[in-house]
Amino acid sequence: xxxxxxxxxxxxxxxxxxxxxxxxxxxxxxxxxxxxxxxxxxxxxxxxxxxxxxxxxxxxxxxxxxxxxxxxxxxxxxxxxxxxxxxxxxxxxxxxxxxxxxxxxxxxxxxxxxxxxxxxxxxxxxxxxxxxxxxxxxxxxxxxxxxxxxxxxxxxxxxxxxxxxxxxxxxxxxxxxxxxxxxxxxxxxxxxxxxxxxxxxxxxxxxxxxxxxxxxxxxxxxxxxxxxxxxxxxxxxxxxxxxxxxxxxxxxxxxxxxxxxxxxxxxxxxxxxxxxxxxxxxxxxxxxxxxxxxxxxxxxxxxxxxxxxxxxxxxxxxxxxxxxxxxxxxxxxxxxxxxxxxxxxxxxxxxxxxxxxxxxxxxxxxxxxxxxxxxxxxxxxxxxxxxxxxxxxxxxxxxxxxxxxxxxxxxxxxxxxxxxxxxxxxxxxxxxxxxxxxxxxxxxxxxxxxxxxxxxxxxxxxxxxxxxxxxxxxxxxxxxxxxxxxxxxxxxxxxxxxxxxxxxxxxxxxxxxxxxxxxxxxxxxxxxxxxxxxxxx
Amino acid sequence: xxxxxxxxxxxxxxxxxxxxxxxxxxxxxxxxxxxxxxxxxxxxxxxxxxxxxxxxxxxxxxxxxxxxxxxxxxxxxxxxxxxxxxxxxxxxxxxxxxxxxxxxxxxxxxxxxxxxxxxxxxxxxxxxxxxxxxxxxxxxxxxxxxxxxxxxxxxxxxxxxxxxxxxxxxxxxxxxxxxxxxxxxxxxxxxxxxxxxxxxxxxxxxxxxxxxxxxxxxxxxxxxxxxxxxxxxxxxxxxxxxxxxxxxxxxxxxxxxxxxxxxxxxxxxxxxxxxxxxxxxxxxxxxxxxxxxxxxxxxxxxxxxxxxxxxxxxxxxxxxxxxxxxxxxxxxxxxxxxxxxxxxxxxxxxxxxxxxxxxxxxxxxxxxxxxxxxxxxxxxxxxxxxxx
Numbered sequence: 001x002x003x004x005x006x007x008x009x010x011x012x013x014x015x016x017x018x019x020x021x022x023x024x025x026x027x028x029x030x031x032x033x034x035x036x037x038x039x040x041x042x043x044x045x046x047x048x049x050x051x052x053x054x055x056x057x058x059x060x061x062x063x064x065x066x067x068x069x070x071x072x073x074x075x076x077x078x079x080x081x082x083x084x085x086x087x088x089x090x091x092x093x094x095x096x097x098x099x100x101x102x103x104x105x106x107x108x109x110x111x112x113x114x115x116x117x118x119x120x121x122x123x124x125x126x127x128x129x130x131x132x133x134x135x136x137x138x139x140x141x142x143x144x145x146x147x148x149x150x151x152x153x154x155x156x157x158x159x160x161x162x163x164x165x166x167x168x169x170x171x172x173x174x175x176x177x178x179x180x181x182x183x184x185x186x187x188x189x190x191x192x193x194x195x196x197x198x199x200x201x202x203x204x205x206x207x208x209x210x211x212x213x214x215x216x217x218x219x220x221x222x223x224x225x226x227x228x229x230x231x232x233x234x235x236x237x238x239x240x241x242x243x244x245x246x247x248x249x250x251x252x253x254x255x256x257x258x259x260x261x262x263x264x265x266x267x268x269x270x271x272x273x274x275x276x277x278x279x280x281x282x283x284x285x286x287x288x289x290x291x292x293x294x295x296x297x298x299x300x301x302x303x304x305x306x307x308x309x310x311x312x313x314x315x316x317x318x319x320x321x322x323x324x325x326x327x328x329x330x331x332x333x334x335x336x337x338x339x340x341x342x343x344x345x346x347x348x349x350x351x352x353x354x355x356x357x358x359x360x361x362x363x364x365x366x367x368x369x370x371x372x373x374x375x376x377x378x379x380x381x382x383x384x385x386x387x388x389x390x391x392x393x394x395x396x397x398x399x400x401x402x403x404x405x406x407x408x409x410x411x412x413x414x415x416x417x418x419x420x421x422x423x424x425x426x427x428x429x430x431x432x433x434x435x436x437x438x439x440x441x442x443x444x445x446x447x448x449x450x451x452x453x454x455x456x457x458x459x460x461x462x463x464x465x466x467x468x469x470x471x472x473x474x475x476x477x478x479x480x481x482x483x484x485x486x487x488x489x490x491x492x493x494x495x496x497x498x499x500x501x502x503x504x505x506x507x508x509x510x511x512x513x514x515x516x517x518x519x520x521x522x523x524x525x526x527x528x529x530x531x532x533x534x535x536x537x
Numbered sequence: 538x539x540x541x542x543x544x545x546x547x548x549x550x551x552x553x554x555x556x557x558x559x560x561x562x563x564x565x566x567x568x569x570x571x572x573x574x575x576x577x578x579x580x581x582x583x584x585x586x587x588x589x590x591x592x593x594x595x596x597x598x599x600x601x602x603x604x605x606x607x608x609x610x611x612x613x614x615x616x617x618x619x620x621x622x623x624x625x626x627x628x629x630x631x632x633x634x635x636x637x638x639x640x641x642x643x644x645x646x647x648x649x650x651x652x653x654x655x656x657x658x659x660x661x662x663x664x665x666x667x668x669x670x671x672x673x674x675x676x677x678x679x680x681x682x683x684x685x686x687x688x689x690x691x692x693x694x695x696x697x698x699x700x701x702x703x704x705x706x707x708x709x710x711x712x713x714x715x716x717x718x719x720x721x722x723x724x725x726x727x728x729x730x731x732x733x734x735x736x737x738x739x740x741x742x743x744x745x746x747x748x749x750x751x752x753x754x755x756x757x758x759x760x761x762x763x764x765x766x767x768x769x770x771x772x773x774x775x776x777x778x779x780x781x782x783x784x785x786x787x788x789x790x791x792x793x794x795x796x797x798x799x800x801x802x803x804x805x806x807x808x809x810x811x812x813x814x815x816x817x818x819x820x821x822x823x824x825x826x827x828x829x830x831x832x833x834x835x836x837x838x839x840x841x842x843x844x845x846x847x848x849x850x851x852x853x854x855x856x857x858x859x860x861x862x863x864x865x866x867x868x869x870x871x872x873x874x875x876x877x878x879x880x881x882x883x884x885x886x887x888x889x890x891x892x893x894x895x896x897x898x899x900x901x902x903x904x905x906x907x908x909x910x911x912x913x914x915x916x917x918x919x920x921x922x923x924x925x
Binding site for chain 1: 696701705713720876879883884889
């Protein structure tokens with residue numbers, strides 16, 4: 001009963017507060033500290049009723065810091081020092097607690113717990129505080145804070161809040177906040193079995209709306225129940241589409257990684273006819289370059305990541321040239337031996353990283369502009385890091401296309417791919433083309449590693465996990481054709497993700513492998529085989 | 538080593554016995570088996586020359602690896618197919634043997650179920666999956682040791698050779714095959730014990746697996762299997778069929794134009810090789826006491842190829858030398874400094890391919906000829922040179 005009373009009181013006061021807030025709209029929202037101190041001092045009284053009034057006064061004050069104060073009070077962290085200052089306890093473990101001044105926010109260092117006195121609250125005040133905190137931000141001038149606050153209200157509305165929220169909806173200027181608040185009220189109404197609520201929730205994808213609607217579907221009123229069921233069916237339909245889009249997005253994301261991993265392999269395989277089993281380890285080097293750059297530039301993960309793009313390319317390209325000059329050139333015309341030798345190199349590189357750096361995974365920080373996600377609607381949000389990697393893959397692909405189609409190097413590479421002997425007799429220095437191609441292919445592997453470091457753990461086994469998949473992409477797409485690699489990579493990624501929810505991740509992978517084994521029965525040279533004389537094997 | 542035609546009128550299986558290299562190989566193998574047996578049984582345990590049961594077991598393991606290497610050399614050396622998936626056939630043979638050994642445990646398992654192996658009881662299964670039936674009978678299980686890998690090789694090889702998938706493509710596809718099987722066998726739902734595989738074996742054909750006598754018996758059986766497998770492979774490669782294989786290896790298109798159905802020869806040799814690999818796996822499992830999906834890992838399969846490359850491709854006895862050398866080195870390294878093993882293995886891959894293209898066997902031949910002052914290259918050599 002007392003709780004009800006205090007909540008009623010709160011509502012009345014909040015109503016008053018809206019008017020107050022409007023009156024103060026033009027004025028500064030940060031009244032001087034003397035007034036704030038007065039508000040806080042009203043809390044330090046013995047009577048709980050008086051404290052309740054003080055809380056209301058704080059709400060009415062429209063001070064920006066009000067929410068923090070109330071939260072601290074709720075957590076029992078709002079305390080008073082011997083000399084009468086109000087502080088917030090930052091960490092209440094141990095004997096000495098670090099504190100911060102609640103007025104200035106300035107950190108005051110550690111204080112003995114004996115010198116602090118807690119502002120006590122009881123259960124009634126606790127309830128009052130929770131409701132107050134839920135709505136206090138809705139009065140904030142910051143749209144951002146109003147949005148988060150409205151979001152938090154979904155499913156948390158009770159009878160007392162409804163009139164307040166209705167008033168707020170009328171005054172609200174931001175569409176998103178208004179939409180959320182309407183939804184919050186509608187969820188309450190639908191759960192109470194009111195038709196208006198069910199109608200308002202039709203088409204809403206938020207999980208809380210669905211909970212409310214399924215409750216309404218069990219309502220005693222058959223009209224409401226039918227409407228709710230119909231709304232639910234519509235929502236399910238929408239969700240299915242959104243899930244499909246999400247799968248497609250994840251598939252394209254996985255596919256972009258496969259394309260990045262496979263495209264360098266496709267170039268070297270196409271030109272030199274050798275399989276570089278150490279390709280995965282070159283990716284690993286790229287990923288470790290990102291990690292190393294972040295160690296060199298602490299606190300600036302974004303800058304480090306950008307620097308890593310050329311750095312990763314160079315590191316992997318140099319390693320690739322070393323492999324080509326050191327081993328592969330001695331194995332001309334012996335592709336199977338090259339495969340074995342490069343496999344040996346991959347073992348050495350892996351073990352080298354294990355010994356020199358660590359056998360454990362390293363964490364690469366995702367810069368702020370890549371973390372978080374793009375919210376399309378309540379059921380579909382696209383993670384930003386995957387989107388960036390997808391874009392990056394397309395840029396790399398376009399760049400390689402340009403090099404292949406528009407530069408002298410590209411021309412020579414294509415000539416050697418099609419017919420090495422003929423190209424040589426036309427004066428192309430095949431050895432030089434080999435080196436350049438290998439550097440290019442390895443450098444792209446390094447770029448793939450930089451991109452991968454944003455999606456998975458960076459560890460010595462990073463390359464191994466992708467090498468077989470990237471071979472499959474090359475085999476599937478056909479050698480010597482970049483478009484083939486792109487189409488094959490993206491479609492394998494999507495196929496994998498589409499299968500996954502049905503049969504599980506492992507079985508999906510097996511099905512894809514078996515599919516490729518069967519596929520090359522029909523088309524032994526891949527999706528886009530080379531035509532003409534180059535095709536004879 | 539010679540491809541002489543004088544003895545071609547003999548029965549094809551006995552032909553290898555007239556070859557010098559086979560005689561030497563069999564002589565050394567029999568002598569080694571006899572020596573180990575004598576040193577194990579007749580020399581008392583305190584004597585420094587005594588070979589303990591552990592070492593006998595280790596040698597048995599090496600011999601099963603050697604048989605596997607012979608199987609790989611048959612396809613790589615004489616058919617030109619670099620299979621990076623022979624570990625799959627080895628593991629399937631091993632699993633067939635493992636299933637037999639699991640059924641032999643009977644009700645002596647931890648859960649005491651008379652029919653179901655422990656891991657199935659653990660997974661709350663009510664009955665045996667269909668493919669586990671029959672494995673309580675030794676003859677059926679031993680037949681499956683050969684038939685299961687053979688069937689897989691038949692289906693896979695039929696699809697691959699028919700559409701003329703060769704060279705690097707075939708290598709990658711075989712690797713994908715063993716990778717897919719590894720993923721599949723890691724799943725508990727497959728019914729092969731998942732991650733842990735099959736283990737905790739008790740007895741084989743009524744003999745307790747933990748006694749020294751059984752271990753010696755398994756070692757000798759592996760030695761005999763290696764000898765028989767070697768003779769079979771030699772017989773195949775010296776037969777007319779073997780010569781068509783070598784022709785396929787060296788010039789596939791030309792052989793086809795001469796009127797040979799190349800894919801049939803390839804398929805036959807591939808299936809025989811897979812069965813030998815399965816046999817090697819079946820002999821391996823009771824000696825190490827466990828079979829799990831890690832035998833399917835692509836790294837293991839590619840390691841087998843290294844044994845063959847190190848020993849010397851297209852010699853068969855070289856494969857045996859390579860398998861024993863590498864695995865002995867592995868035992869030494871992993872005991873003394875485990876971190877260095879991958880460096881050594883990786884370095885070996887590079888070293889052998891770049892500096893020892895004909896392996897240890899090639900080196901031996903080279904030294905022998907130099908001593909005699911002969912011309913270093915024979916017609917056979919030239920064929921091999923053209924192929925590598």
